[in-house]
Amino acid sequence: MIALGRETPMADQRLEAGQEVDLTLEIAHLLFIDVVGYSKLLVNEQIELMHELNQIVRGTHCFRDAEASERMIRLPTGDGMVLIFFRSPEQPVRCALEISAALRERPRIQVRMGIHSGPVNQVVDVNDQVNVAGAGINIGQRVMDCGDAGHILLSKHVAEDLAQYRHWQPHLHDLGECEVKHGLRLQVFNLHKEGLGNPSIPTKLRRRRWRDGFETLPPISRWPKLASLVALLLSGIALALSVAFLLHRATLTPKQSATPIARDKSIAVLPFENLSADQENAFFTDGVQDEILVDLSKIADLRVISRTSVRQYKTGAKRNLREIATQLGVAHVLEGSVQRSGNRVRVTALLIDARTDLHLWAEVYDKPLDDVFAIQSEIAKAIADQLKAEISPSEKAAIERPPTTDLTAFSLYEQAKALWSDVTGPVPAKENLPKAVDLLDRAVGRDPQFLEGWCLLSRVHGAIYWFGFDRSQARLGLAHHAVRNALQLQPDSGEAHLALAIYYYYGFLRYDAAAGELAIAQRTLVNSAEVLAYISYIKRRQGDWKVSTQTLEHALELDPRNLFMLRQLALSYQAQRLYENETRVLDRVLAIVPGDPEPTIRQAAIKLDSHADVRPFQNTLARLIAKHPTSGAEMDDPDYALCERTMAAAARMLTHYPPDGLSTVYGVNCPRAYWEGVIARWNGDTVKAKAAFTAAREQVERTLQTQPAFTAALSLLAVIDAGLDRREEAVREARQACELLPISKDAVDGVSFRLNLAQVYAWVGEKDLALEQIAELERLPNSLSYGFLKLHPYWDSLRGDPRFETIVRSLAPEELGYRATR
Numbered sequence: 152m153i154a155l156g157r158e159t160p161m162a163d164q165r166l167e168a169g170q171e172v173d174l175t176l177e178i179a180h181l182l183f184i185d186v187v188g189y190s191k192l193l194v195n196e197q198i199e200l201m202h203e204l205n206q207i208v209r210g211t212h213c214f215r216d217a218e219a220s221e222r223m224i225r226l227p228t229g230d231g232m233v234l235i236f237f238r239s240p241e242q243p244v245r246c247a248l249e250i251s252a253a254l255r256e257r258p259r260i261q262v263r264m265g266i267h268s269g270p271v272n273q274v275v276d277v278n279d280q281v282n283v284a285g286a287g288i289n290i291g292q293r294v295m296d297c298g299d300a301g302h303i304l305l306s307k308h309v310a311e312d313l314a315q316y317r318h319w320q321p322h323l324h325d326l327g328e329c330e331v332k333h334g335l336r337l338q339v340f341n342l343h344k345e346g347l348g349n350p351s352i353p354t355k356l357r358r359r360r361w362r363d364g365f366e367t368l369p370p371i372s373r374w375p376k377l378a379s380l381v382a383l384l385l386s387g388i389a390l391a392l393s394v395a396f397l398l399h400r401a402t403l404t405p406k407q408s409a410t411p412i413a414r415d416k417s418i419a420v421l422p423f424e425n426l427s428a429d430q431e432n433a434f435f436t437d438g439v440q441d442e443i444l445v446d447l448s449k450i451a452d453l454r455v456i457s458r459t460s461v462r463q464y465k466t467g468a469k470r471n472l473r474e475i476a477t478q479l480g481v482a483h484v485l486e487g488s489v490q491r492s493g494n495r496v497r498v499t500a501l502l503i504d505a506r507t508d509l510h511l512w513a514e515v516y517d518k519p520l521d522d523v524f525a526i527q528s529e530i531a532k533a534i535a536d537q538l539k540a541e542i543s544p545s546e547k548a549a550i551e552r553p554p555t556t557d558l559t560a561f562s563l564y565e566q567a568k569a570l571w572s573d574v575t576g577p578v579p580a581k582e583n584l585p586k587a588v589d590l591l592d593r594a595v596g597r598d599p600q601f602l603e604g605w606c607l608l609s610r611v612h613g614a615i616y617w618f619g620f621d622r623s624q625a626r627l628g629l630a631h632h633a634v635r636n637a638l639q640l641q642p643d644s645g646e647a648h649l650a651l652a653i654y655y656y657y658g659f660l661r662y663d664a665a666a667g668e669l670a671i672a673q674r675t676l677v678n679s680a681e682v683l684a685y686i687s688y689i690k691r692r693q694g695d696w697k698v699s700t701q702t703l704e705h706a707l708e709l710d711p712r713n714l715f716m717l718r719q720l721a722l723s724y725q726a727q728r729l730y731e732n733e734t735r736v737l738d739r740v741l742a743i744v745p746g747d748p749e750p751t752i753r754q755a756a757i758k759l760d761s762h763a764d765v766r767p768f769q770n771t772l773a774r775l776i777a778k779h780p781t782s783g784a785e786m787d788d789p790d791y792a793l794c795e796r797t798m799a800a801a802a803r804m805l806t807h808y809p810p811d812g813l814s815t816v817y818g819v820n821c822p823r824a825y826w827e828g829v830i831a832r833w834n835g836d837t838v839k840a841k842a843a844f845t846a847a848r849e850q851v852e853r854t855l856q857t858q859p860a861f862t863a864a865l866s867l868l869a870v871i872d873a874g875l876d877r878r879e880e881a882v883r884e885a886r887q888a889c890e891l892l893p894i895s896k897d898a899v900d901g902v903s904f905r906l907n908l909a910q911v912y913a914w915v916g917e918k919d920l921a922l923e924q925i926a927e928l929e930r931l932p933n934s935l936s937y938g939f940l941k942l943h944p945y946w947d948s949l950r951g952d953p954r955f956e957t958i959v960r961s962l963a964p965e966e967l968g969y970r971a972t973r
Contacts, residue, residue, distance in 0.1 A: 177237065177271065178237075178270060178271075179224075179235045179268070179269065179270075179271045179283070179287055180237065180238075180239065180240045180242055180268045180309075181243060181266065181267050181287060182233065182234040182264060182265075183228075183231065183233050183265040183266070183292055183294070183295040184232050184234070184262055184263075184295075185228070185265075185295055186200065186204065186260070187261040187262060187263055187299070188261060189229075190230065200260060203257065204260055204262070205232075207250060207257075208246075208250060211253070213236075213242050213243075213245045213246035213249060214234065214246060217234075217236055217238070222236070223237070233283075233288070233291070234246060240266075240268050240309050240312045241313070241316075243266045244305070244309070244319075244342065247266060247303045247342070248347050250264070251264075251301070251303060251347040251348055255346070255347075261301070262300070262301075263299060263300055263302045264295060264303045265292070265293075265296070265298060265304045265305075266291070266294065266304070266305045266309050266342075267287060267290050267294050267305075267306040268287070268306070268308050268309050268312065269287025269288075269291070270287050271283050271288060290337065291306070293337055294337060294339055297326075297329040297337070297339050298349075298353050298355075299349065299351075299353050299354055300349065302348065302353055303348045303349075304326075304339045304340065304342070304353070305323070305340040305341075305342055306338075306339065306340075307338040307339070314661075314664070317638060320631055320635075321344075321631040321632065322343060322344040323340050323342060324340060324341040324350075325338070325340055325659070326338075326340060326341050326353065326859075327339075327862075327891065328891065329353070341353075352859050414454050414482060415482055415538075416453050416482075416539070416540055417480070417481040417483065418447065418453060418454070418455055418481055418485060418538065419455075419456040419460075419461050419475070419484050419485070420440060420455070420456075420461060420485045421440075421466075421475070421484055421485065421486050422437065422440055422462060422464060422466055423436050423439060423466070423486070423489050424436070424466040424487070424488040424489070425466075425488075425489060426488050426489065426490035427490055427491045427492065432491045434562055435489065435558075435561075435562055435565065436488075437462075437569070438561055438564075439487075439489050439498060439523060439526075440487065440489075441458055441568075442524065442527045443487075443527050443530050444461070445458075446527060446528055446530075446531035446549075446550045447531050447534060447678075448679065449550060449675065449676075449678075450531075450535055450540050450542055450550075450678075451543070451546070452540040453535065453678065454481070454709070455709075456481055456710065456711070457679070457681070457710035459572070459680075459710050459713040459714075459715075460479060460710050460712035460713055461479070462572070463743065470486075472484050472486075472503055472505045473506070473508065475505070476506070477505075478712070479711055479712070480708065482504065482506055483503065483504055483505060483511070484502075484503050484505050485501070485534065487499050487500040487530075491520065493520075494520045495519060495520060496516075496518060496519075496520045496523050498516045498527075498530070499513070499514070499516075500512075500513065500516075502534055512534070514530070514533065516529070516530075520558065523558070524554065525553070528553075531550050532550060549675065555600070555601045555604070556598065556600075557601070560598040563590045563593050563594040563597075564594045564603065566590050567587040567591045567594070567607060568607065570584075570586055570587040571583070571610075571611060575714070575715065577813055578784060578809075580618045580620075581620060584614055584615050585615075587611045588608065588612065591607055592608070595608060599636070600640060602637050602640045602641055602646065603646060605634065605647075605650075606633070606649070607650075609630045609633035609634035609637065610630075610654075612626055612629045612630035613630045613653055613654055614657070616630065616657065617657040618814050619814045619819050619820050620814075622819075622857075622858045622861055623857065623858065627658045630654050630658060634650045634651050645671070645672040645674065645682075646672075648668045648669075649672040649681065649682060649685075651668045652665040652666075652672060653685065655668065656685065656688070656689070660692075660896070660897060660900075662689045662693060666686070666689050669682055669686055679709075680706040680707070680709035680710035680713065681706075681710075683702055683703070683705055683706035683709070684703060684710075684716050684719070687719075690702060691898065692897050692898055692900075694894070694895075696726075696727055696932050700720070700723050700724070700727075703716060703719060703720050707720065714743065714744065717736055717740045718740065718750070720736050721736040724736060725757075725760065725934070726933055727932045728761075728932075728936065728962070730757050730760065733757060734754065737757075741754070748775045748778075748782050749786065751771060752771055752772060752775060755767040755772070758938075759794060760936035760938045760939065761937060761938065761964055762964055762967070763794075763937055763941040763942055764938075765795050765796075765938075765942070768794075769795060769800075783807030784807050784808060786807075787803065789804050789808065789829075790939070792804035793829070793833070793943055793944055794942040794943050795942075796944070798834065801830045804826070805826060808823050808826060809823065810823055815867070816903065819864045819867055820854065822847040822851070824843045824844070825843070825844070825847040825867075825871060827839075827847075828841075828847060828871070828874050829874070829944070831843055832874055833947070840874060844871050844874040845875065847871050848871045848872070851864055851868045852868070862892050862904075863888075865887060865888045865891070866884070866888035866903075866904045868884055869881045869882075869885035869908075870907050870910055870911060872884060872911075873914040873915050874914060876915070881911045881915055882911060882912070882917070885907055885908040886908065888904045888907070888908075889901070889908055892904060898931070898932070902928065903933070903934075905927075906928060906933065906934070906935060908924055909921050909925050910945050912924060913946060913949055914945075921948075922949065922954050925949075925958055929958055929961065929962060935962075936962065937959065937964070940958065
């Protein structure tokens, strides 16, 4: 057994009779070690095992370093020990990994370990020895108790501290909450890496999740889908300053023109024409144009329209440059062409003042193919000179840095980027994302120094996780590995910090951490509409809908024809029930893509939301499906179909719904059997409803078995259990999902989970609780519209109750003659 030693000056203190106890607290970093199955051993086996374990612990570098500095306390616990460090939370973690590595050679010694940082105070016990008490000790013990043999479990506090270091982040795996003594719930993380630690879900958490479940069905909205205190404050301040700067600029209000105002130093780099005999060089041509645009966008003194907006003006037909410039809100446009032949490349570029059609500058570059990136930087610098833009030394260095030295890697990257650009929802994402991963793996395999390739690879892996195609920790590990490589190549890269922000956003819902990375990215990505867009999305999830909406409007000034951002803006207005503004934004979308089915059906659905009028939706859907028969899954929203309240509409929707399910708004696959159960329940067919909900439950349970910390799946399971009349389980699961992700942490998904809780209450007969939820939620931005409450079968059990009818009337438009009663 490790003996208690004299570790601090307090070890010599004694308490005289009547002397008051000094409860001075300090933060300690505690490693609890417990031998699994200790009580089943014979006494002599216990002694031998503890002696061997003591030698292993004493032999670790972390133990010896801390002991030499006299800043460690060692406490025996009978079947284990506690090591108390005071310098850094990394000390107990590194010590645990060293112990785990040593125990691989001694499989008969099975231990579990728990780590926590918290307040302790040193006291002198009855044996005149230094002992330790305090909340830190109690919580650390409980963290360890959640684990099995081999586990190294961390409290949330420790995980938040370690998450600030890139070398720890990929090895921290959120297990959710573990219930310990006295009903206390602790959020714990599992640490494992390179064969050290135990990657499996602890038994205690696995049993809880099978009992409680994990996920809910999304309502009708269609959103695309731990830092230390100092870091939180800095990121918050940085984000606030960024937003304040944006809002100080001229604000584009909903009533103003959607056409941006041109500025003298503004430019759009239009797609270049591919003059190569081999049309497969089109990706290469796109890459040349895009790299010129990227180089120009790094100059803070210029206003450069983002790639998403300019890529719509393809070459071929004669382009009206003045009209294009007006649509994009710029004074200048750049046109060009690329011709690749053998090992030579010819690039032409023409700068035009679109206001006067005056050609300001033109150049033809005919050089070896390997010089193509040098050509791009020369063009960017020449244009900046023509527009009299100031270029800082750091901006000049960034422009002159080539993206890669391998042209094949560059071509693979451009093909992946084209696939990525076409990911507009779950259906194309399922096909495009795996192909993009393959291309990017090959690109960075050819050139491991390809920073942009690593950044995009991280984002693609993150999207696969977010859409629910693979919600494993391994997938997040791939995303983090890629962005970590990018940051190692260039720690100050704006692209890398943007990718890291997106990793935090989609992988962990860590909005404060993402905001901090966006503030860093914005220093160099001065013309990035995407950075502004993610600032907007974060503000939206933090519940600041006004600033979110204004920021997204500003992002669209830099990317006015970005369909994804326009749809996001429309969805924000829909959630706020600002239907006139939503209509205005959808008009902008349809001006860019006339007749496009998605915005067309969304515009028709506005009357259903605002006035409970299903006819525009029905008529538009019928016309669109006749014209686009294969796009029913994207247009025939199950919730809107059910608001039609006919079995014909329900049957039509089921024919369009994919057999293998569809990813919900927050990234969990919703089985088709769920909707079959909803329809059968509404139709009074209890036998068919039970069979369908049982099949749906089996699918969601399989998801939870492999992804037990998946809150969205728990919420979906709750609704399914309500449909199966498993009342206690449904209510517990729905409440737990709301506790795991409350509205205070996420004003989008948190509200969705609360809506699912209301649905569960309505289905299990808890009318008062359902009405209480709805009354609270109708005051918040969400999909709970007048039409949804008026028509959807989810709420049929509440109809006729005066409280429910009052809520419905409060959401009705004024022209229907109701007076608002909120």
